[in-house]
Amino acid sequence: MNELLIEETQYTPSIKMSPEGQIEIKGKSYPENTFEFYKPVMVWLTDYFVQDSVPSLKVKFEITYFNSSSSKLFFDFFDLLNEHKDSVGITIDWCYDEENESAMEAGEDFIDDFPDLSIKLVTV
Amino acid sequence: MNIQSIKELTDKEGIVFLAYTGFLSQSLISAMMTSLEQETDYGGLNLGVSAHIYTIFIEMAQNMMNYSRDLTALDNSRKPEGIILVGKRLPEYYYVESQNVVDVSDMEKMEPKLAELQGMSNDEIKKRYRELRKSGRDKHDVGGGIGFYEIAKRCERLEYSFSPAENNKYFFNLKAIVPMKKGD
Numbered sequence: 001m002n003e004l005l006i007e008e009t010q011y012t013p014s015i016k017m018s019p020e021g022q023i024e025i026k027g028k029s030y031p032e033n034t035f036e037f038y039k040p041v042m043v044w045l046t047d048y049f050v051q052d053s054v055p056s057l058k059v060k061f062e063i064t065y066f067n068s069s070s071s072k073l074f075f076d077f078f079d080l081l082n083e084h085k086d087s088v089g090i091t092i093d094w095c096y097d098e099e100n101e102s103a104m105e106a107g108e109d110f111i112d113d114f115p116d117l118s119i120k121l122v123t124v
Numbered sequence: 125m126n127i128q129s130i131k132e133l134t135d136k137e138g139i140v141f142l143a144y145t146g147f148l149s150q151s152l153i154s155a156m157m158t159s160l161e162q163e164t165d166y167g168g169l170n171l172g173v174s175a176h177i178y179t180i181f182i183e184m185a186q187n188m189m190n191y192s193r194d195l196t197a198l199d200n201s202r203k204p205e206g207i208i209l210v211g212k213r214l215p216e217y218y219y220v221e222s223q224n225v226v227d228v229s230d231m232e233k234m235e236p237k238l239a240e241l242q243g244m245s246n247d248e249i250k251k252r253y254r255e256l257r258k259s260g261r262d263k264h265d266v267g268g269g270i271g272f273y274e275i276a277k278r279c280e281r282l283e284y285s286f287s288p289a290e291n292n293k294y295f296f297n298l299k300a301i302v303p304m305k306k307g308d
Contacts, residue, residue: 009154010154010157010158011150011153011154011157030153030157030182030186031150032150032186032189064175065175065178065179065182066179067179067182067183067186067271067274068183068270068271068273068274069271071257071270071274072257072270075257075258097171099170099171099172100171100172100175101172101175102172102175102176102179102278103175109250109254112254113254113258
């Protein structure tokens with residue numbers, strides 16, 4: 001497994017995925033073609049879970065605002081985590097500014113959609 | 125055309141941001157977002173309200189970029205152009221409004237969705253949004269297909285109209301009202 005690093009732009013978040021099991025996604029997300037942009041992320045995650053021995057995974061999301069296709073993509077991302085939750089320890093921090101109610105609501109929705117995933121709301 | 129009359133109109137309508145884009149691109153949208161962020165920052169707007177305005181703006185702008193038709197063409201070819209603006213009627217609300225060209229088949233697809241959204245409560249919209257978001261990992265078009273729902277769940281009221289234009293096309297107008305939070 002290699003580390004995946006994507007630098008932040010005005011419309012895409014910084015992404016860091018390390019083979020030791022740390023994922024950090026931080027910034028804004030409204031790419032022109034969301035699914036193309038996040039393809040390496042989904043590929044990396046898929047590969048991560050097929051290793052011989054999979055380290056437990058700590059995921060941190062901190063997204064200020066995002067478009068609807070990013071929201072769909074994040075759902076798919078959580079869905080993939082959900083498939084592997086029984087064999088790999090996974091914890092997710094959904095971080096937001098306490099003034100940003102819609103970011104908080106987005107986190108609450110993911111908690112409702114994936115009740116068996118360990119998603120924690122964290123104010124920053 | 126007198127440019128002063130645009131100034132008078134924007135003052136009268138409370139417009140704080142107005143863009144007519146002859147050719148809309150992602151880098152232009154991102155530049156508009158930076159300018160809009162400065163405007164809401166300057167206005168001391170609550171981050172929760174700003175985030176709604178940003179997201180609605182992005183949805184409308186990316187819709188225009190991806191789906192607008194060329195008014196002058198006889199066929200259905202695309203042309204990423206339109207008008208988008210943000211205005212305020214303080215202390216009650218902000219609004220985001222866009223206009224672009226669609227063809228008959230676009231209108232037939234969009235109209236029932238928009239009419240349905242207008243009749244739904246905010247809770248119903250949020251529920252439907254989440255149902256649609258679940259619809260399969262590989263089922264993606266350019267957007268997520270949930271753009272109107274994203275806009276609707278972030279505003280208090282959604283207004284739309286289709287006005288006949290030339291070449292079997294329509295001007296599609298969409299307006300989203302975002303109320304201020306109490307205390308802002």
